[in-house]
Amino acid sequence: MRELAKPAGIFDRDVEWTELARFAADERPGATLGVVSGRRRQGKTLLLYELARAGGGFYFGATEATAVESLRRLGEALGNYTGAPGPVHLPDWAAAVDALLALGRDRPVTVVIDEFPYLVRAARDLPSIIQYALTPGRPERTASRARLLLCGSALSFMGGLLAGSAPLRGRAGLELPVQPLDYRAAAAFWGVDDPLLAVKVFSIVGGTPAYRREYVQDDAPSGPADFDAWVVRAVLNPARPLFREARYLLAEDPDLRDTALYHSVLAAVAEGNASRGGIAGYIGRKATDLQHPLTVLEDAGLLVREPDLLRSGRSSYRITEPLISFYQAVMRPAWTALEQRRGQEVWRRSQRRYASAVLGPRFEEIVRQWAVRFADPDVLGGPVAEVGAATLTDPASRTSHELDLVAVGEPPMGDGPRPLLAIGEVKWGRRLGLPDLERLGRLRELLLQRSGVNATGTRLLLASAEGFTDELVEDASARPDVVLVDPGVLYASSADRTAGWSG
Structure with missing residues (x-):
């Protein structure tokens, strides 16, 4: 299988490129289908254009147009790609899909249809036409090694393309969402x-x-x-x-x-x-x-x-x-x-509003993302399977307590509840101290009394952009069940976790 090197102009996206390149370079006989989705501005078009270019494939970017105009534009693009003396005549979408599959007769060829929802808006039966074209045993499919990639930014539409009883369900060999960069990659x-x-x-x-x-x-x-x-x-x-x-x-x-x-x-x-x-x-x-x-x-x-x-x-x-x-x-x-x-x-x-409604909630989300994606499992007592916020009710006092972070581990091999790895307090604009740690300790005691929760090894996590009091730092240094997280820790590389920010 030939390897397609990621172009230097694409930042990050190593996982996405690897999946796309593997799909495009598949040497097995038979045309295959892939679906790529993601909100606008995430770099999907760049990824797919460079993928097609790297392997000598075909790229077509759809626009808002009638079915007749779209077929004409596609025919012109096919004519240019194949070196035909003029546009390829495409009387209907069934002929158009077969013409795309025919590009892969001699070798695996990447065929990209970008902004696919625009085409379907003018030709509602297009997914069904593609379904038929990819019918197992159909000569046009078996004789082709076209790697057809449908891409779109309308997430509601793309999400339903392979769902439930949709025509293309079961036809795709790749379903790739292109997400925004995580907070570290964004920095x-x-x-x-x-x-x-x-x-x-x-x-x-x-x-x-x-x-x-x-x-x-x-x-x-x-x-x-x-x-x-x-x-x-x-x-x-x-x-x-x-x-x-x-x-x-x-x-x-x-x-x-x-x-x-x-x-x-x-x-x-x-x-x-x-x-x-x-x-x-x-x-x-x-x-x-x-x-x-x-x-x-x-x-x-x-x-x-x-x-x-x-x-x-x-x-x-x-x-x-x-x-x-x-x-x-x-x-x-x-x-x-x-x-x-x-x-x-x-x-x-707007400074106060920005801090409370924007910075605070986003800082909490970054800390939760760190816990599930970047934290060393030893720091939180095991691999984090799920993380979120939660509300804990004290039945004795009938009061509710908000927890900014709850990290849950993987299910045990046998019976029993999943381990509750950590509970946490996250604050952007306030320095945290011993009273905050004591509050978390009391909430952990409540969790130890609850059935359905394994809180025996639960760690107490405090995260703050303003830092921590000297008393808290001193107390935490002697307690393996206490985790202190500041922005330096959030952005530290795995090779330098204790030194904070690594750039």
Whole structure:
């Protein structure tokens, strides 16, 4: 199997490239199908274009057009690719799909159809046509080694392409989501080597690669002292594309028709109303009326529903895209002033709101991501299988306690509950001390009394951007059950965990 080297111009994405390259280089006979999805601006097109180019494959980017125009454009592209004297005549989509499969008669050929949902919008039966074309035993399939990749940014559509009774279910040999960069990769991509600054930048632009390149013209904060000025000139500046991006994220998804309602739901979550009842109360609707908009926002990849790991049946909602959280908390309430280029004034008076509604929740999410993806298993007492937030109820006092982090281990081999590896307190703007550790200790005692929870080895994790008191540091140094996490630890490489930030 030939190996396709990842081009130097693609940052990170080693896992995605490896999967795509393996799919494209498969020498076995028979045409195969792959599906690539992900929100816009994540670099899917670059990945697939470079994949096709590296292996001498065919790339076609669909546009919003009628079926006739799309067939004509595809025929022109096929003519150019095959060296035909003119466009290839494609009378219908069945002929078009067979023409694509025919490209792989002599060797494995990557065939990319980007923005596939545009084609289906004009030709609803296209998935069924592809299903038929890939029927096992059909000569056009067996004689071909085309590696057909369908790509799209409409997550609700792409998610249903292979689900349930969809025509293409069972036909795909690859289903690859292209996610935003994680917080560590995002820091490297933006060239930020200060951990506190990295958290601040990530809390606004997240891990979307295009936001650095096209949307702010490679303008990144030069250091911590430049952060405020960077926000004003790059994010709150009406002349920069990033300024309106959060609005466009909703407007460009075809399933988000009632944008006013969806903006209100997102605003409710950004304000800290994470439950369905809280969201309903904020926007003045009944909780039963929110099933559809919440489902649509989940399918679009803008909201995620996270279960409470200590209370069955309870869950909360979180905004996945940092830029939307920032827009809802900081930009939307002051939109008129921002359009009048009063960004510096808006930013100055938004500091408290930014810290509480944007930085705090995003810092909690980064710590949870660290626990499940980057923490040494020895630090938390074992591999973390699942992490989230939770609410713990004290039956004696009838009080509820919020836990910013709950880390659960893998299920035991025999019977018994999964191990509760750690519970944690995460604070962005407050220094943590012994009272915070004592509170976690009391909550652990409550968990030890509960059935269905194995808290015998539960560790106490405290994470703070402001650091810890000397008394807490001294106490923790003598206790293997206490874990202290600051931004330096969050961004430390696996080879240098104790030294903090590694760049």
